[in-house]
Amino acid sequence: MIAYLAKRLSIGLLTLLLASVVVFLALEVLPGDPARIMLGMNASPEALEALRTQMGLDHPPLLRYLAWLTGMLSGDFGNSYTYSLPVIELVLERMAVSLPLAFIALSLSTLIAVPVGIFAAARHGRAADTLAMGAAQLGVAVPNFWFALLLVYVFAVGLQIVPAGGFPGWGDGWGEHWQALRALILPAIALALPQAAILARITRSAMVEVLGEDYIRTARAKGLPWRIVLWRHALRNALIPVLTILGLQFAFLLAGTIIIENVFYLPGLGRLIFQAIGQRDLIVVESVVMLLVATIILINLLVDICYAIADPRLRGAR
Amino acid sequence: MSLLEIENLSLSIHDKTILKDIDLSVASGEVMALVGESGSGKSMTALTVMQLLPHGARAEAGRVAFDGIELLGAPEAAMCRLRGKDIGMVFQEPMTALNPVKTIGEQVAEGIRWHTGASRFDAETRARTMLERVGLPEKHFPLTRYPHELSGGQRQRVVIAIACALQPKLLIADEPTTALDVVLQTQILDLLRDLVDENRMSLLLISHDLAIVAEMADRITILRDGTVMETGEATDTLVKQRHPYTRQLAQASTHVPARARSGGYRSEQKPLLEAEGLTRDYPIRRTSLFSRAKFLRAVDDVSFSLCAGQSTALVGRSGCGKSTLARMVLALDRPTAGAVRFMGEEISTRSHEALRAARRNMQVVFQDPFGSFNPRHRVERLISEPLHLLDERPDRTRRRDLVAEALAQVELSPADMNKYPHEMSGGQRQRLSIARAVITRPKLIVADEPVSALDVSIRAQILDLFADLNERLGMACLFITHDLTVARAITDTVMVMHEGKIVEKGPTNAVLTQPRTEAAKALVAAAPDLERALEARLAGKTRESC
Secondary structure: OHHHHHHHHHHHHHHHHHHHHHHHHHHHHOOOOHHHHHHOOOOOHHHHHHHHHHHOOOOOHHHHHHHHHHHHHOOOOOEOOOOOOEHHHHHHHHHHHHHHHHHHHHHHHHHHHHHHHHHHHHOOOOHHHHHHHHHHHHHHHOOHHHHHHHHHHHHHHHOOOOOOOOOOOOOOOHHHHHHHHHHHHHHHHHHHHHHHHHHHHHHHHHHHHHHOOHHHHHHHHOOOOHHHHHHHHHHHHHHHHHHHHHHHHHHHHHHOOHHHHHHOOOOOHHHHHHHHHHOOOHHHHHHHHHHHHHHHHHHHHHHHHHHHHHOHHHOOOO | OOOEEEEEEEEEEOOEEEEEEEEEEEOOOOEEEEEOOOOOOHHHHHHHHHOOOOOOEEEEEEEEEEOOEEOOOOOHHHHHHHEOOOEEEEOOOOOOOOOOOOOHHHHHHHHHHHHHOOOHHHHHHHHHHHHHHOOOOOOOOOOOOOHHHOOHHHHHHHHHHHHHOOOOOEEEEEOOOOOOOHHHHHHHHHHHHHHHHHHOOEEEEEEOOHHHHHHHOOEEEEEEOOEEEEEEEHHHHHHHOOOHHHHHHHHHHOOOOOOOOOOOOOOOOOOOEEEEEEEEEEEEOOOOOOOOOEEEEEEEEEEEEEOOOOEEEEEOOOOOOHHHHHHHHOOOOOOOEEEEEEOOEEOOOOOOHHHHHHHHOEEEEOOOOOOOOOOOOOHHHHHHHHHHHOOOOOOHHHHHHHHHHHHHHOOOOHHHHHOOHHHOOHHHHHHHHHHHHHOOOOOEEEEEOOOOOOOHHHHHHHHHHHHHHHHHOOOEEEEEEOOHHHHHHHOOEEEEEEOOEEEEEEEHHHHHHOOOOHHHHHHHHHOOOHHHHHHHHHHHHHHHHO
16 A cells, blocks of 8 residues: 555656646747747837846756746745736635635535436436436536526526625635635536536446446345445445546646636636736746646545545555 | 245246246255256346346246245345345356455455344454355455455355355355366365255255266256256256256266367377477565565476377466466467477567467467457458468458358358357357467467356367367367366377476376376366266265165
8 A cells, every 4th residue: 555655656746747847848948938928029128138037038948947846846936927926825815716616516516426326327227317317418518607607697696695706705704704605605516517417427337337246246145235235335346437537527626617717706726827828927827737737646646545445456556 | 845946937038038937946955956058047047036136037927935935026125134144145256246345354244244233343253253164264364355365266265155154044056166177166066065064054056067966966957948857856867867958968068079089190290389498477566665576487497399280288277377378379478488489480589570470370269259259340350350460461252261161160151251249159159269260270279268168068069179170170279278078078188287387298098097196186086077976976875775
């Protein structure tokens, strides 16, 4: 188990290092002058020169790369050109929205999808299965911004139980925490539903496959009732594909939520990176991409650990 | 009254009749054998008793009573109380019968806890005792072992422990040893017999192997196509063979193909295949990052030679290195040391491309006729696959001619070339794999357990086919098998492999009648033999009656 983890961890770190090289090369070394890209075509030569010096572009690439890398390792991600703020502050502020949002959405989607998937698999080929999978098909097909608008129309405009958009910040007291949470409910639902639809389908097909296995028959021959066989024997064996999808979905929910963030006017990571690209704020783009890569690698590591917990055969794997 | 009574049972799956008017009874403490070929409805009969039938199966008529309880239409809750407590079941495939993510302790204790409400500790103590009983002592097999850490025979012991943990009144064993080698088979059958004797348990033993049945059963029921052909006292039924189908089965299971003493091979010839000092090591997982890499020696310094037209068996228990050796002979795996010469040329170190000429002359037939064909291709394409090894690619008409010819060689119709594999039966599919192997007219065929997945009657036909091809086309055959009856039937010489080494070789008859090494003796003693089993049973009976 220790060897397995050490191996996963070292692969993760290596990937991170590789990613930093790719990001650095893509944005700084490739043709095109970063300073010119940031300032636009009409910038004066003096301004360009000043920015170049400020960004350290007059140094050789290798030196710049090492400076960037050591800076990141010590928590210094540089300053945003447009916001004139340390990038880390910007990111932390946005993370305070994106991370809870992703977490709530993922929990919601798991809570909906896994039981639905198990339910459908247990009634494989019958009406309930067809109905559940039909609903899942619909969940995948409906665009989430449209669904988000529908939610706003019903729950914010009509019933007025949650705000239609914006984010008040987490604040200090419980009251303010609750207000912040309320602002995240609708976006979380809008994000969760399509994810739940995908996850339910994956859970179902994994369960259907497992339920055909010989050991399920062995478990039933022991006299265990069907529901216990489902939860104790089948589910854990079906978890590997489910965990894989969960890992991918979390990564997506963290940064791929730009549309939903716009619908609800939430200051999330997606918007930050979108705006940074629009304003050619390369330093922010670089840093946010690196942070996302790091987060995704971390999530993958967690998924790998979950694999090993779920399936003992993987613990000895190399 | 019998413990289990099945009367006029008819069963259908999606309106297809599977069982028709089955009558079967098992008395307390009795061993009843249910014999038949695949598809005869043996397993479905067992699953009806367990009420674990597949979706869509429906008992049309009849009654099934266990210990006075009607099972057909019994509520699921009542069945749950019976399953695992009063009726235990052991399945054919031990490799997949255990849940891979649960420890063996959990899996044995689970049923005990469920039925008796025992505490975790008590249940685990009982599980421990049961595992000891089936031959898995605490010292080597703690409860925390996972199934993947055990071999096939050990896993089957765990399955038996699960089934017998609560001393059921009836144990149903569905082909419990078919997936195991002969030595393990004897051990598992001995264990089952002891458990029957100890607990006065009834055993419904499902098998296709008459020799096993002759050794184990008190009574026998013979099924064919879902109907009972004959039922009666086991030894009597098998000795007298009153029913024609019983006779047919018995003959098929002791079948020896009529072949001229050898496929025209003379031992003074220059050898076709020579293996010299073949060794293959596999790396074992290191326990820590810093320990030295360790190796498992799967094949250890093996040398032998094979002449053109010679038919040789490579026998040994599972895991002895037979298949690894075969892979090296076929140049599918590179030896760690040693060399393979085929038709005078060294092949073990050649590149893939340089092997083409050799590949044309050596072909392989695998065990599983179901898994070795791509289900999406037609027979014509499947059979003609090896033709790309020829220097001159045949055109379409020529290819069809060659395929038709190969199909004729294995006694299939040329019209079959437009079929898909799923349209053919198991025996026909094994013929297809042989047709695929002979289409390039190879000098050597390596057959890895070619008949062990087949029913006795089909098995007899395939053995005939091999003997015939060996004789007619003069192909040398290397049969890899754990089944000595196969070796006895169609080979001139035999090599016995044990723990990576060839420990004994010689003419088949000599080795099988007078084995010299322990490994060979164990294999010979364990090989089920219908005539010998019947003689032993009859001798036992006359002693009793004296």
